[in-house]
Amino acid sequence: MIPKKILITGGAGMLATDLTEHFQSQRFYEPIALPRTALDITALDQVEAAFAAYAPDVVINTAALMVEECETSPESAYKTNTWGVRQLAQSCQRYHATFIQISSCGLFGDTIRAYHEYDSPVLKTVYAKTKQASEIFTAHFCEQYYVLRLGWLYGGQAQHRRNFVMARYREALNKPVLHSACDK
Template sequence: MKQRIMVTGAAGQLGYDVVNMLEAAGHDVLGCDRDQMDITDQRQCLKQVEEYQPDIIIHCAAYTAVDQAESDVDTAFTINAAGTRNMTVAAEKVKAKLVYISTDYVFDGTSATPYQEHDATNPQSVYGKSKLAGELLVQSLSTRWFILRTSWVFGSHGRNFVSTMLELLEKRPELQVVHDQKGSPTYTVDLARLISELALTEQYGIYHVSNAGSCTWFEFAQAIAEEANRQRVIETSARILPCTTAQFPRPAPRPAYSVMDHQGIRINGLRPMRHWREALIAYLKELKVEHSK
């Protein structure tokens, strides 16, 4: 059934693919980035939502500068908490479903087993705290909500770890990459597919959504180099060396372990996402096509 769907953060890495996928499925989609709608302006949000009358709002817009957030606390909370509140209130006003994209940073990273949807949250960074504040506002203000926590996102319409690695592998003979942080990479195309399927259901709740499998950043970098060479995206003989988080201190603490269990996907009968390595291969093929245009 054709739906009217509003997507915030439509110019971003995930939002771009969400809009594309929904349009390809024949839905009526309004993609908004900050030029079309300032999510921190409550009156503007209400006006836009009331004019469009969406059935579903997919809220991808967020403040994602993790390190910058440590010294820019108010801006992070204005966008991730107050902005999310504004979208939630507007969604409720027109009785729209709300899909909120959250993060693995809501956990402290001290677990030894994959995080399940209802495990206790304990964010350590300003970014993580601001995204959790958004989650709590969604749960308290919306009657029809989905919260999707994802991690290590990469896609062809924004800066990400894979695109950075491809650049560095071409430029440098040697790279050091952190080997003591473990998580699950997530391809925006796969994530967009799952969002577009889930949003059409009434299976509300919290979901952990990432590609299957897990790795460290070092292992991810090794796979990027291997697959990029194999597919001739780049040619590199750069050495990739493991290092510790302590060797490269950053303003914001990162979860040492943020592998997520996909229990929500399993118990609701949804199609699981493929292994991250398969997703990486698909992304590199997509990149090759983009470059050849």
């Protein structure tokens, strides 16, 4: 059986690293993780070159700017989280690849309760707005797609900024008491 080629964008990131490791352990998948230095999703020529070179069966887009960067630099946020996603969705459509766009539960604001996928978003941040727009582009430009609205992620390696355990460890080096979210 020919393994399915899975192109993973944002390949040096926390989720991408764990996904790559997972797919490497599966016989039927060939993960191709491309860090931003190899594939900047905002650069159309790089997106086209990556699809031409790898002809992926599946594309998982983990590339994104996070909340803090989005709030300080909305233009870059839309460029990456929304327009970059549009390019990927269009290329997936052209190459008949399945597109998996990673979105966020941040679309639903701060109220903690169970949500249905058709609940109206509560867009309190630029990050949330860019992610919602990415969902619309994904559905509009690509027929074979999934949108995953993730919650708080645990995992990654020591170098990943959002690695929960490492972040708490670094804090613990300087503080006698640690405060952390208790709703995750």
